Amino acid sequence: MKLPDTYIDGIDELVRLGRYSCRSEAIRVAIRDLLKRELWFSDEELDNVSRSKQHALKVVTDNVRVLKIS
DSSP states (O other): OOOOHHHHHHHHHHHHTTSSSSHHHHHHHHHHHHHHHHTSOOHHHHHTSOHHHHHHHHHHHHOOOOOOOO
């Protein structure tokens, strides 16, 4: 994955400030937050989803893969 220098500098600054332990953690949090906002239900919305759909969503969100960033 290629990122603009300004993004990398910003991530490095967050790590330097101690907000995240490393670049990978900062990127994981950013991706998680994007997916939560764009694709996943909020806790309140999830209360209104059927149990079978809740299970399916949990399976999807629990399956974590390593994405090689070069």
